[in-house]
Amino acid sequence: MIPHFSREDVNSILHYLGKLIYGLGAVMLAPVFIGIINREWDPSIDFILSSLLCLFLGSLLLLRFNEERDLNWRQGMSLVAISWIVAMFLGAIPIFLSGHYNSFLDASFEAMSAFATTGLTLANNIDHMAYSYNFWRHFMCFIGGQGIILVALTLFVKGGSAFKVYVGEAREEKIMPNIVQTARFIWFVSLTYLIIGTSILFFINLVRNVSPGRALFHSICIFMAGWDTAGFAVQTQNILYYHSPAVETVTGMIFLLGAVNFGVHYAVWTGRPRELIKNFELKIYMISILVLFALICAGFMMHFPFPNYISFFRTTFYQLLSAHTGVGYSNIYVQDFLYYWSPVALMGVIIAMGLGGSSSSTSGGIKMLRIGLFFKGIKKEVRILTSPESAVIVEKFHHIKDVTVQDNHIKMAVIIILLYIIVYLAGGLAGSFYGYPFLSSLFESVSAAANVGLSMGITSPSMPDGLKIVYIAQMWLGRLEFISVFVMIKFMLSLRSPQ
Amino acid sequence: MERLIKYLKITYRWITGIAIELIYPFITFAAAAIICFLLYLAIIKK
Amino acid sequence: MKVKYILIFLCFLLLSYKAFALEIIPLRQLFEQAPNYDGKNVTVKGEAVGDIMGNGETFWVNIRDGDFFIGVVLDSEKRSIIKNLGRYRVKGDIVKVTGTYKVQCPQHYGDRDIHAETLEIIEEGRRLEETVETDKIVLSIALGFAAILFIFYSHHRKFRKDSGDQQN
Numbered sequence: 001m002i003p004h005f006s007r008e009d010v011n012s013i014l015h016y017l018g019k020l021i022y023g024l025g026a027v028m029l030a031p032v033f034i035g036i037i038n039r040e041w042d043p044s045i046d047f048i049l050s051s052l053l054c055l056f057l058g059s060l061l062l063l064r065f066n067e068e069r070d071l072n073w074r075q076g077m078s079l080v081a082i083s084w085i086v087a088m089f090l091g092a093i094p095i096f097l098s099g100h101y102n103s104f105l106d107a108s109f110e111a112m113s114a115f116a117t118t119g120l121t122l123a124n125n126i127d128h129m130a131y132s133y134n135f136w137r138h139f140m141c142f143i144g145g146q147g148i149i150l151v152a153l154t155l156f157v158k159g160g161s162a163f164k165v166y167v168g169e170a171r172e173e174k175i176m177p178n179i180v181q182t183a184r185f186i187w188f189v190s191l192t193y194l195i196i197g198t199s200i201l202f203f204i205n206l207v208r209n210v211s212p213g214r215a216l217f218h219s220i221c222i223f224m225a226g227w228d229t230a231g232f233a234v235q236t237q238n239i240l241y242y243h244s245p246a247v248e249t250v251t252g253m254i255f256l257l258g259a260v261n262f263g264v265h266y267a268v269w270t271g272r273p274r275e276l277i278k279n280f281e282l283k284i285y286m287i288s289i290l291v292l293f294a295l296i297c298a299g300f301m302m303h304f305p306f307p308n309y310i311s312f313f314r315t316t317f318y319q320l321l322s323a324h325t326g327v328g329y330s331n332i333y334v335q336d337f338l339y340y341w342s343p344v345a346l347m348g349v350i351i352a353m354g355l356g357g358s359s360s361s362t363s364g365g366i367k368m369l370r371i372g373l374f375f376k377g378i379k380k381e382v383r384i385l386t387s388p389e390s391a392v393i394v395e396k397f398h399h400i401k402d403v404t405v406q407d408n409h410i411k412m413a414v415i416i417i418l419l420y421i422i423v424y425l426a427g428g429l430a431g432s433f434y435g436y437p438f439l440s441s442l443f444e445s446v447s448a449a450a451n452v453g454l455s456m457g458i459t460s461p462s463m464p465d466g467l468k469i470v471y472i473a474q475m476w477l478g479r480l481e482f483i484s485v486f487v488m489i490k491f492m493l494s495l496r497s498p499q
Numbered sequence: 500m501e502r503l504i505k506y507l508k509i510t511y512r513w514i515t516g517i518a519i520e521l522i523y524p525f526i527t528f529a530a531a532a533i534i535c536f537l538l539y540l541a542i543i544k545k
Numbered sequence: 546m547k548v549k550y551i552l553i554f555l556c557f558l559l560l561s562y563k564a565f566a567l568e569i570i571p572l573r574q575l576f577e578q579a580p581n582y583d584g585k586n587v588t589v590k591g592e593a594v595g596d597i598m599g600n601g602e603t604f605w606v607n608i609r610d611g612d613f614f615i616g617v618v619l620d621s622e623k624r625s626i627i628k629n630l631g632r633y634r635v636k637g638d639i640v641k642v643t644g645t646y647k648v649q650c651p652q653h654y655g656d657r658d659i660h661a662e663t664l665e666i667i668e669e670g671r672r673l674e675e676t677v678e679t680d681k682i683v684l685s686i687a688l689g690f691a692a693i694l695f696i697f698y699s700h701h702r703k704f705r706k707d708s709g710d711q712q713n
Binding site for chain 1: 576577594595599600604609616632633634635648658675678681682684689691692695698699702
């Protein structure tokens with residue numbers, strides 16, 4: 001039984017929370033530079049104000065809870081869960097001040113959507129939004145994807161506590177021996193692809209006669225939201241704004257790379273490229289992508305609205321990639337989903353969204369490693385049943401290193417899979433309760449809980465507030481993969497009677 | 500001198516790593532294009 | 546005499562036919578009743594936003610009508626007509642476009658678009674004013690002071706604690 005949280009636990013958690021708020025305040029200064037360069041004075045002041053507010057709150061916490069001790073598991077998990085909520089409210093402040101959101105709830109939804117790298121948006125009129133606010137929307141995706149906690153790790157915390165916080169964030173691999181080194185490596189990979197990806201997109205935009213300043217702005221934002229599998233875009237029409245197969249191809253490749261386990265990146269970059277072929281999770285992922293893609297294509301058998309092969313491929317594959325990697329970029333309008341996609345095709349997208357990408361990547365969803373473990377579990381059981389009693393059945397696979405399948409791995413995988421499915425269905429029911437058609441509700445619910453961001457139109461500023469709260473909760477639960485949230489709830493309950 | 504070789508080695512692995520990684524999206528796109536084409540033919544035939 | 550009336554009547558018919566094509570259709574209708582308009586010549590209006598993208602002879606501009614947007618395909622001649630594009634503090638030109646609407650354009654990989662045949666500006670765009678609220682500046686300064694005070698206080702406390710430990 002987990003004992004109650006003590007006063008000491010509370011002190012530790014709130015101390016680190018203070019530091020994190022400091023960090024958030026610091027990164028809020030980045031949009032100020034963007035604002036000043038573009039002579040956006042009012043937005044710059046909004047960010048300075050928000051940053052100072054974070055500084056103020058962080059100082060309050062650090063003053064009151066000033067003892068720095070290493071975090072244990074429970075504290076680390078709870079810290080992670082609480083941080084996301086706090087970050088949501090603080091990150092919402094500058095964008096709320098922009099006037100592009102109907103309410104603070106809407107702004108909070110947006111912030112949670114960004115940090116959880118979902119991509120569902122409630123913004124009004126982003127085409128007329130200042131660069132600094134829009135940059136902040138995308139920058140939150142980048143920070144959230146890289147893990148708010150990782151940001152803090154690389155800046156503030158020393159070795160031991162960091163690991164517990166890191167796992168709370170739902171990334172299990174200890175990629176390198178030292179946790180801070182792992183964090184730095186993740187940043188290194190991201191920065192490398194940031195430079196490559198942004199440059200290519202920048203070049204494409206320049207060739208299309210977009211002014212260099214705007215081309216750079218678009219490219220960085222689109223890269224950040226694409227690599228971190230978030231899905232925010234600079235303009236209302238999302239990727240469709242560009243009307244460019246070149247942009248779609250490049251972003252598609254960015255999605256696939258961002259959805260790869262960081263451990264695999266590490267292996268390939270340090271002279272073990274065979275990991276790409278040997279990795280069990282990646283193999284399952286490729287099969288899943290192709291199988292679900294075939295399902296989506298088959299869904300158009302009864303009614304085929306496309307004029308030719310290339311439009312068929314472009315539309316269906318981009319949506320599938322966007323769904324399965326958990327990005328949420330779209331090259332079609334909501335009305336296309338509603339009027340031209342059959343239920344079979346839509347289910348293909350829903351399943352792809354629900355399954356998600358690789359573990360230890362920026363994707364959301366159930367994650368392919370668990371799906372793989374599930375199938376391994378079935379295979380093992382079948383082998384046990386069909387073999388003589390004395391036989392010892394061993395199932396193995398390769399994931400960075402050779403792993404023997406253990407029963408508790410399978411147990412955890414199945415539990416988490418079921419939890420996700422329950423959340424998906426619950427969110428779908430919530431949408432239906434508010435009067436939306438079931439398939440659309442299910443779509444939106446899976447999109448929120450798996451942190452994808454594709455929408456069939458339910459997500460809009462006029463959506464019922466209750467449903468907004470449901471989706472916020474789903475995005476939060478999904479990003480943290482449940483465990484941290486459960487530990488945190490236990491922590492909150494124990495606050496009523498600390499020992 | 501030894502450090503230089505070490506850095507060169509790391510840089511070489513880094514660049515080849517990226518190049519190899521970029522192959523995997525290409526393969527995915529290609530495989531998908533083929534599957535799509537086959538299904539397209541099947542749908543057109545109907 | 547009769548011929549004159551017939552001629553007037555025919556002219557009226559011709560003009561009203563043109564007027565039909567010139568009747569501005571809200572984008573919402575083009576989206577929600579797409580099969581009715583697919584492949585037909587339509588007239589729409591909207592604010593040009595963002596960027597004009599493309600090269601050679603094909604350019605794209607996105608226009609906004611309320612909550613709906615559509616991509617308009619232009620040639621280089623029409624491209625130069627648009628002067629203001631909607632951005633922060635800029636209201637874009639409101640343009641009126643007549644052209645063929647395609648829900649899945651075969652030329653453009655299935656994009657939903659209008660190939661513009663005519664384009665004219667019906668309302669010019671303009672820059673808008675930005676207002677800075679002084680309350681926010683005052684609040685920022687106040688928070689800034691408070692934060693600096695806190696930082697000094699915590700350093701002071703730490704200093705005292707350290708020197709207190711040393712004495713012990």
